[in-house]
Structures are given as structure tokens and as C-alpha cells.
Amino acid sequence: MKKILLTATALVAVGAFALTGCSSERGGDTGSGAGEESAKGFAADATIGVALPDKTSENWVLAGQLFTDGLKKAGFKADVQYAPASNTVAEQQNQIQAMVTGGAKVIIIGAKDGKQLSTQVEAARDAGVTVIAYDRLIENTEAVDYYVAFDNFKVGQLQGQALLDGLAERAGHEAPYNIELFSGSPDDANAPVFFNGAMDVLQPKIDDGTLKVVSGQTEIAQTATEGWKPENAQRRMDSLLTSSYGSETLDGVLSPNDTLARAIITSVQGAGKPVPVVTGQDSEVESVKSIMEGVQYSTINKDTTLLVEQSIKMVGQLQKGEEVDVNDTEQYDNGKKVVPAYLLDPIIVTKENAAEAYANVPSLLEIVKSYQ
Numbered sequence: 001m002k003k004i005l006l007t008a009t010a011l012v013a014v015g016a017f018a019l020t021g022c023s024s025e026r027g028g029d030t031g032s033g034a035g036e037e038s039a040k041g042f043a044a045d046a047t048i049g050v051a052l053p054d055k056t057s058e059n060w061v062l063a064g065q066l067f068t069d070g071l072k073k074a075g076f077k078a079d080v081q082y083a084p085a086s087n088t089v090a091e092q093q094n095q096i097q098a099m100v101t102g103g104a105k106v107i108i109i110g111a112k113d114g115k116q117l118s119t120q121v122e123a124a125r126d127a128g129v130t131v132i133a134y135d136r137l138i139e140n141t142e143a144v145d146y147y148v149a150f151d152n153f154k155v156g157q158l159q160g161q162a163l164l165d166g167l168a169e170r171a172g173h174e175a176p177y178n179i180e181l182f183s184g185s186p187d188d189a190n191a192p193v194f195f196n197g198a199m200d201v202l203q204p205k206i207d208d209g210t211l212k213v214v215s216g217q218t219e220i221a222q223t224a225t226e227g228w229k230p231e232n233a234q235r236r237m238d239s240l241l242t243s244s245y246g247s248e249t250l251d252g253v254l255s256p257n258d259t260l261a262r263a264i265i266t267s268v269q270g271a272g273k274p275v276p277v278v279t280g281q282d283s284e285v286e287s288v289k290s291i292m293e294g295v296q297y298s299t300i301n302k303d304t305t306l307l308v309e310q311s312i313k314m315v316g317q318l319q320k321g322e323e324v325d326v327n328d329t330e331q332y333d334n335g336k337k338v339v340p341a342y343l344l345d346p347i348i349v350t351k352e353n354a355a356e357a358y359a360n361v362p363s364l365l366e367i368v369k370s371y372q
């Protein structure tokens with residue numbers, strides 16, 4: 001994806017564009033069969049398919065519930081499916097195919113593996129179905145009409161900056177700081193975007209000697225966490241501690257999400273070492289508690305409610321044959337086309353700003369307040 005080549009300056013420009021108002025595009029302008037169909041609209045009680053990946057983090061669990069309730073409230077029939085934990089890719093392919101056959105008018109997809117859905121989304125396009133990639137881009141196919149997500153490169157940049165800020169605050173000594181890097185699952189299109197966003201901030205500090213990756217593992221392939229599984233992150237942290245931190249102190253860890261952050265912290269605690277500065281993402285309940293207890297350093301608020309609301313809004317626009325709101329038509333090249341996207345703004349959360357960051361998320365605000 002071209003996204004990974006973007007500079008911070010370009011992102012600022014895009015952010016400014018987003019602030020000045022979003023552009024729209026006619027559903028029929030995508031050049032696909034789906035677009036032409038959607039320009040005419042469809043029945044207000046049509047079936048909308050939602051295909052979500054396995055429940056690797058709380059945001060996916062919440063999204064299923066919000067889609068089921070929100071689509072029904074908007075008058076649609078909701079067909080919300082999760083890919084099962086085993087045979088996940090093939091099962092998700094089957095689920096999407098069944099939604100096409102079942103007459104869904106729009107299919108919203110949180111891909112398990114965004115590189116392996118081209119046959120299914122092309123079948124959807126041929127049947128006049130509009131495909132919206134949700135949170136994770138679907139790659140190497142023209143048959144994706146829209147992408148709706150938080151700005152994932154910015155998520156990575158915020159994580160990188162949080163790691164630097166946390167080290168300055170907590171390491172208890174001047175630079176250089178010893179750190180390790182973790183990234184997400186290789187089958188998730190978001191994983192390199194998060195990692196490259198973080199490295200956009202961290203690489204210059206590695207180059208100038210402020211940060212030292214003691215293991216030497218700085219390539220994404222070396223840092224990957226298969227399936228986003230916490231046990232894989234914990235095992236890698238265990239082995240890094242043994243191989244590289246016999247006498248060295250570990251000051252910080254770049255973790256791409258909360259589930260992995262907690263696994264990394266468990267590993268360090270198990271080894272009887274002080275907890276380093278650890279980043280995260282998703283604002284999972286256990287991590288928000290950990291942050292308030294001063295253990296995990298940061299997370300990201302990517303409010304799932306807002307992302308689902310935006311997706312349902314797009315469905316409503318398609319249903320009426322109206323223009324679909326997008327605010328980015330440049331960044332998300334999936335290898336075959338630049339997918340028109342609606343990007344939401346992620347927010348960094350530390351103990352310091354948690355109350356403010358969750359001002360509109362009552363359940364998390366309540367947790368934060370219980371520590372104040």
C-alpha cells in the first residue's frame with residue numbers, strides 16, 4: 001500500500017483537509033456494478049451483511065453488537081457474522097459468499113485476511129452489492145467500493161510518540177533507552193500501517209542513538225505477532241528477555257494493541273523485572289484499569305461506536321442513492337485502486353488525559369473516575 005510511504009507532512013495536510021469538510025462521491029462514480037446499483041438506491045428494509053473477523057480484541061466484539069442494533073434501528077435486516085476461530089479465512093469467505101447469495105445490498109467487511117477476499121468481493125460486485133471495507137483494507141481487488149476506519153498510520157505515530165514521552169517521564173535516567181518492538185499479525189493489512197507510523201517517529205531516534213533496540217530486531221517480519229495472539233507476544237517477550245536482557249534493563253516496548261501490551265507486561269513481571277513503558281491500542285477495559293494503576297503507559301481511543309455509526313450512515317446514503325461521504329481519496333491504494341475512505345481521528349490516552357479522552361465514552365469514563 002502506498003499509505004506506508006506517506007510522510008508526516010502529507011498526513012497533516014490530509015488532517016487539515018478532513019477538518020475543512022469532507023468530500024462526497026456518488027455511489028455510481030466508483031465505476032463498478034455496485035456503484036451503478038447503489039446510485040439508484042435500494043429497499044429501506046434490505047438485508048445488510050456484516051462479516052467480522054475472529055474476536056481478537058474487544059472492539060470486534062463490540063462492533064458486532066453495535067452493527068446488529070444500529071442496522072435494525074435504521075430499518076435494515078442485519079446479517080452479522082463472525083468468522084470462527086478455526087479455518088477462519090475459508091469460513092469468512094463462505095460467509096461473504098452466502099451474504100451475496102442471500103441478497104444483501106451492502107456487505108461491510110472486517111477482513112481476517114484482506115489479501116484473500118478478492119473472489120468473494122468480486123462476486124459481490126457482479127451481483128450489484130456495495131462492499132465497504134471496515135477497519136482493515138481489502139487488498140488487490142477493484143471490487144471494494146469504500147473504506148471506513150480510524151487513521152491507522154496516525155495510530156502508529158501516536159504510539160511511537162507515546163513511547164518517547166513515556167521514556168522521558170518514567171525511565172528514571174537519561175537516554176539512551178533500551179527498547180523492543182512488536183507488530184501485529186502479518187495477515188492484517190493494518191499491521192504494517194501501525195508499525196510504519198510508529199517507526200516514522202522512532203526510526204530517527206534509533207538512528208541518533210536515543211533509542212537502542214537491544215535485540216537488533218527492527219524489521220517488521222522479526223517483530224510480527226501471528227494472529228494477534230497474546231500467547232505469541234508473551235513467548236517472544238520471554239525469549240527476548242532471556243537472550244538480550246540478562247544484564248541490560250528494558251526501558252520500553254512498542255506494543256501495537258492492548259491485548260499484546262498486557263501479554264508483554266505479564267512476561268516481564270513473570271521474569272521478575274520492572275515493568276517498562278508499554279504502549280497499546282483499543283482502550284480495552286483491562287488496559288484502561290492498568291493505565292490508571294500506572295502499569296501500562298498508553299492506549300488509543302478508537303471509539304468503535306463512532307466507526308459503526310459512520311458505516312451505518314454510509315449504508316443509509318447508499319440506500320437512498322445519495323452521495324456517500326468520504327474524506328480521503330488518496331491514501332488507501334490497495335494495489336489495484338485507491339479506495340475512497342472515510343477516516344476518523346484516533347486519540348492517544350495516558351493516565352494524564354484519560355478523563356478528557358473518554359469524556360464521550362461513559363463506560364470507560366466511569367472506570368477512570370473510580371481511580372481519581
Ligand code: BGC
Pocket residue numbers: 056057059060135136184188190191228256257258281282
Ligand atoms: C485493529 C486493531 C486491533 C487488531 C487486533 C486491527 O486490525 O485495527 O484495533 O487491535 O486488529 O484485533
